[in-house]
Amino acid sequence: MASQKYSVNQHLIETLMAWVKSGEIAIPEIQRPFVWDATQVRDLLDSLYQGYPVGYIIVWKNPDVQLKDGSLSGGKKILIDGQQRITALSAALVGNEVINKEYRKVRIRIAFNPKEERFEVSNPAIVRDKSWIPDIAPIMQGEIGLLKLVRQYTEANSEMDEDHLERVLTQLIGITKKQIGMIELAAELDIEMVTEIFIRINREGVTLSQADFAMSKIAANEIYGGNLLRKAIDYFCHLAVAPEFYFFIKENDPEFTATDFFKKMEWLRNENEDLYDPTYSDMLRVAFVAHFARGKLGDLVGLLSGRDFVTRTYKDEIAEQSFARLKDGVMAFMKENHFKRFLMILKSAGFVDSSQLQNRQGPLNFAYALYLKLRRDDYPADKIEHYVRRWFVLSILTGRYSGPLETLFEKDIRSIDQGDFGAFLVNIEAAELSDTFWNVGLVQAMNTSSSNHPAYKAFLAAQVKNNHRGFLSRNITVRSMLEHRGDVHHIFPKNYLQREFGLKRSEYNQIANYVYTQQEINIAVSNQAPGQYLAKVIEQCATNQPVYGGIVDLDDLKYNFEENAVPIALLDNPELSYGQFLTERRRLIAHQLQSYYFSL
Structure with missing residues (x-):
């Protein structure tokens, strides 16, 4: 009989907000930018006010981890679906700022008209109109009592019946007592199972990649600096495309600008090269391959959770070591000298324009991981350039990474990790670049x-x-x-x-x-x-x-x-x-x- 893979429960909105505030549910600051527009926040509040269902959120419980003293540390719940709804609620009901698509902190104020029982996005005209409550957050947070609010509103709107107003405002405040369904996935599930469950129960058919799960795991761990590591990955990838974003970080995130991560990426503010603009998935994959000699991001999720793949238990020291190694990998990825020398190698092979590299992320990522690994293994600079050039072009010509990417990465990096790369390359060339390949297959x-x-x-x-x-x-x-x-x-x-x-x-x-x-x-x-x-x-x-x-x-x-x-x-x-x-x-x-x- 199959074990229960998840539980389904209803929770009060005020309970969810409390869990978010305490960190019981991990919603990293920039897990994903808030992509809803303000009218969607308004519509969510209206649905709750009217008593309509607003769907389920999905969380994946981190496993309980064995600490060095033998005790167990309870795992947080990581939000893997429903971030936009939870963020919208925390913005409208609690008054929290959100990070928008431009990575700017903004405040979304939702107004309420008791006469019409209607929500609207606050604007200057609404603020001047006495029939509107321009921001419901102070009311929802109990900063103003119901009786005082009724008195103030009726003084400004004498035609409003006090009893009716009280009932309307009570219904408004009662939004926090409404329930939202939460599907909690079991901690012991592996990432493939979590992915499958997510696809099956997500009503919009949205899929999350294993990199998404890995990023959620990273951001949820503040003990080993996962929250800052997550920011570093997001910020670097955004800066690589939009160098002007540097000044936003400088002005709005003093905590991050004081870190070594920021110092490692400052060079991007003057960089306009678009030959290789990595996504967070690319960055994670390269760092993981280069510094863990593994190719499957599902294994990274397990390692960051502290998984011992032999005993199938979770240990804090494994999580600590894995975060340290991943941090080293990310720092190596971001280092100006590394990144620019890798681009120089690509250009020396004749790849000088991004149009030549469209849909070549697999070969690009493995080539950069290979470059970083060979540097770590102290290969001479001229050998590294020669090997990376050849491997990249070989990968392109033979379509080496056109199949199941993680399996192919895993196979190659394990083989490379076991001996001299030069000998490995000679064997691959003999097997795949025969005269028949050049004279028949390629033609x-x-x-x-x-x-x-x-x-x-x-x-x-x-x-x-x-x-x-x-x-x-x-x-x-x-x-x-x-x-x-x-x-x-x-x-x-x-x-x-x-x-x-x-x-x-x-x-x-x-x-x-x-x-x-x-x-x-x-x-x-x-x-x-x-x-x-x-x-x-x-x-x-x-x-x-x-x-x-x-x-x-x-x-x-x-x-x-x-x-x-x-x-x-x-x-x-x-x-x-x-x-x-x-x-x-x-x-x-x-x-x-x-x-x-x-x-x-």
Whole structure:
């Protein structure tokens, strides 16, 4: 018989508010910014006033942890669903400030009109209108007695019947006596089970990632500084995208600005690089892989709770050690020298623009974790750069992290942790980068129209690394066009392929038909057949009068074809079919990628 996985109880709102205030229910200050607008807070209060149900909140009880003296410490309840409702109630009924989507502290004041028994978001007009109580929080907190309130209101609104007013205000104050259902998940449940239960009972179908659960666990532990660690992760990720957020932290969070965390991230205030903008999930995963040599965030949740995976008990010393290690991992992640050197490695491999790294978070995260781990293991700097470059490109070309990410991370980091990385890399290359991969597998994989295909993005990186020029360009490089948001164009113009052969989008938008070309060249080429516009390019090499780009030397033109892996046959054979061209260009791109990889 399956054990009970959760309990369901009804609790008074005033009880929940007391638990929040005492910390029995952990709602970290910035567990998530408050995303409701003020009208949603108003509607929640109206539903409670009218006696309508407002749904359940879900908490996950932290396990009781064995302390060093042998005693047990009772675990808090971590709020994993319902934060917006609980935060809304604490804002409207208690008067607490909330952190909004811009990470600014704001006060939400809800007004009440006893005559109309209506709630509204307070505004200057309401404050001036004597028929409104502009802020209900002081009343709900008992700062003004009911009799005094009735007297004051009727003095300002003589037409209001005192008995009716008393009944209305009693109903208003009675909101705190209304009940909200609370589903409490058992402490012994593992994270996979908690995730499954959450999905099944969450009425909105919202899913939480394991990183969400880990962040909740971190923030709920103030003994080992989890609340500040949580802030550090959130703040760093926000600063990486919005450097101006630095001044908000400086002005509004003096407690945090006094920490070493803040000193480690101050450099971001002048940083506008967007090559790698990590989320809190990325940051957690990298720190965990690098400093714990594990890949499954569910294990991190267990370790932060003090789980002994052998005895299946919870021990305080394990929680303490895990928080210390995670803090070290986060600090290493944030360190300016580490972060910038990692970006330098990416750029040295030819990845200079964020467009080359779209949907590459798996390879990016593991590469940064690998960088941090190799540094911790005292590998020479040149070896680290060489290994990280190769591993990152290998991961992209082979789609290494396109499957179940945590399982793959776990497998790789465990293998890497057991011996010399150089020997491990040689074995992986032998197994996955055979001649068959370069000459057959990679060539076949490029039969696609996706401009985000990893082989195409890696090809652009190869062109950047080799300082190659754009197609038919005399001086402008692919790097320059990437950095200045240049355009991808077609060697066989799409309008030409549609007009002459009736090809569909998936056929003319083949990645083997893509090149980076200056816009003015593309405009001049228009929808001409390759044989037509290339004949004029050959002619301009004879006349020294450029029409398409600035190349006026035939040898330089042929070299430009090599730079762009374009078949020379296209110059010599105007009748080369589109199908023959695609086959040959895929082979040339694969060959260039092979040379590029082994040059890293």
